[in-house]
Amino acid sequence: MKTLLVTGGAGFIGSCFVLQRIAAGDKVINLDKLTYSGNLMNLKDVESNPNYVFIHGDIGDEKLLRKVLPEYQPDAVVNFAAESHVDRSIVDPDSFVRTNVMGTSILLRCVKDWWNTLEAEKKSAFRFHHISTDEVFGTLSMTDPAFTEETKFAPNSPYSASKASSDHFVRAFHETYGLPTVITNCSNNYGPRQFPEKLIPLMTLNAIQGKPLPIYGSGENIRDWLHVEDHCEAIYDVLTRGRVGETYNVGGRSERNNITIVTKICEILDELRPRKDGKSYKEQITHVADRLGHDLRYAIDCSKIERELGWTPKHKFEDGLRETIEWYLNNSEWVESIQTGEYKNWLKTNYGSRNELS
Structure with a gap:
C-alpha cells in the first residue's frame, strides 16, 4: 500500500484517480481547495473509507503544506490542482497565474524541503508527479505530425502559458535540487463527472434542457480525446x-x-432520450463567434509511454462517448448540484455576448 498526497483530488481527473487508487488499496490524502469545479460528490463512494482523508486547502498555503507533509509522510505527491479552462483564462488570466504558477512553485518548494529531511531509502523512492496538458505545445496544422515530448513549448492562451510555466518549474526543481519528478502531458479528457463547462457535458446537458448548442466558429477545431479512466491508469x-x-x-x-x-x-441523445416534438437535437446546434486565439488542432504521439511502460488507451471513443452521455442522463442529482448560480453566471459571461453566426 502506498500513501499518496493528491492535490486537486475532488476535480474531474483527480477524483477518478483517487477512486482508482482507493479501489487498489492505496491510502490517499486529498488536498483540494474546492473551487467551482471541485465537488466532493465525486468521491461520495469513498468518503467513509479508512484509507481516504480529505483536507480542505490550497497548494499555495505554505503553512498547511508544512503541516500535512510530515504528518502523513506520503510516498508520492500527485499534483492535479490547477485552473484548467481556456475560456476562463481569457476572462481572468491572473487567477491562472496564482494557482498554476505560484501555487505549483510553493508546493514544489514545500515538498522539496520536506523531502530533504527523509532517510535515504524513502528519499530515493519518493516521486512528485505533475499533471499537465498538450496545450503547452501550441497548435498544429491539419498536416503537422502529432506532438511528441520533444516538441517545443508554444502556448497560445493564458491557461496554456500558465501550465507551461508550471512544467518548467517542475523540471527546474528536478535539475536544480534533484527532486525526483515526472510530468505527463495529456490530451482532451472526457468521461463521467466532468464539470459541464467542457464540450461533451455542456452539449449533452444543454441539449436535454432545450438550450442552444453553441459551437465556436465552423466547429472544425480538432482535439485528441482521451477517456479519463485510461488517463488515470497512465x-x-x-x-x-x-x-x-x-x-x-x-x-x-x-x-x-x-x-x-x-x-x-445529438445522434446518441436522439436514440436515448428523444425530443418530445420528434425532431433531432441537431436543430439546436448554433455556431457562435470563435474563441480568441482558438488553437486549430491538438494531437498526441504517445508512443513513448506505450513503448517504455506498455500503456495503451483501452476505451474506443464511440463507446466511451455513449457511456459518458448515459452517465449524465442517469445522474440528475449530481448534475443539479453542479449547475449552481456561479455556473449559470459563467455561461452567461462566456456565451451571452457571442453573436450567432449566420
Whole structure:
C-alpha cells in the first residue's frame, strides 16, 4: 500500500484517480481547495473509507503544506490542482497565474524541503508527479505530425502559458535540487463527472434542457480525446515505473473535430432520450463567434509511454462517448448540484455576448 498526497483530488481527473487508487488499496490524502469545479460528490463512494482523508486547502498555503507533509509522510505527491479552462483564462488570466504558477512553485518548494529531511531509502523512492496538458505545445496544422515530448513549448492562451510555466518549474526543481519528478502531458479528457463547462457535458446537458448548442466558429477545431479512466491508469504507470526527470505524453489516439463530436452527441441523445416534438437535437446546434486565439488542432504521439511502460488507451471513443452521455442522463442529482448560480453566471459571461453566426 502506498500513501499518496493528491492535490486537486475532488476535480474531474483527480477524483477518478483517487477512486482508482482507493479501489487498489492505496491510502490517499486529498488536498483540494474546492473551487467551482471541485465537488466532493465525486468521491461520495469513498468518503467513509479508512484509507481516504480529505483536507480542505490550497497548494499555495505554505503553512498547511508544512503541516500535512510530515504528518502523513506520503510516498508520492500527485499534483492535479490547477485552473484548467481556456475560456476562463481569457476572462481572468491572473487567477491562472496564482494557482498554476505560484501555487505549483510553493508546493514544489514545500515538498522539496520536506523531502530533504527523509532517510535515504524513502528519499530515493519518493516521486512528485505533475499533471499537465498538450496545450503547452501550441497548435498544429491539419498536416503537422502529432506532438511528441520533444516538441517545443508554444502556448497560445493564458491557461496554456500558465501550465507551461508550471512544467518548467517542475523540471527546474528536478535539475536544480534533484527532486525526483515526472510530468505527463495529456490530451482532451472526457468521461463521467466532468464539470459541464467542457464540450461533451455542456452539449449533452444543454441539449436535454432545450438550450442552444453553441459551437465556436465552423466547429472544425480538432482535439485528441482521451477517456479519463485510461488517463488515470497512465498516470499511475508513470508514477510507479516512469523514469525520473522524464516527461510522458498521454493521448487517446482519437482525433475528432468539434462539429463531429456535437453531431454524434445529438445522434446518441436522439436514440436515448428523444425530443418530445420528434425532431433531432441537431436543430439546436448554433455556431457562435470563435474563441480568441482558438488553437486549430491538438494531437498526441504517445508512443513513448506505450513503448517504455506498455500503456495503451483501452476505451474506443464511440463507446466511451455513449457511456459518458448515459452517465449524465442517469445522474440528475449530481448534475443539479453542479449547475449552481456561479455556473449559470459563467455561461452567461462566456456565451451571452457571442453573436450567432449566420
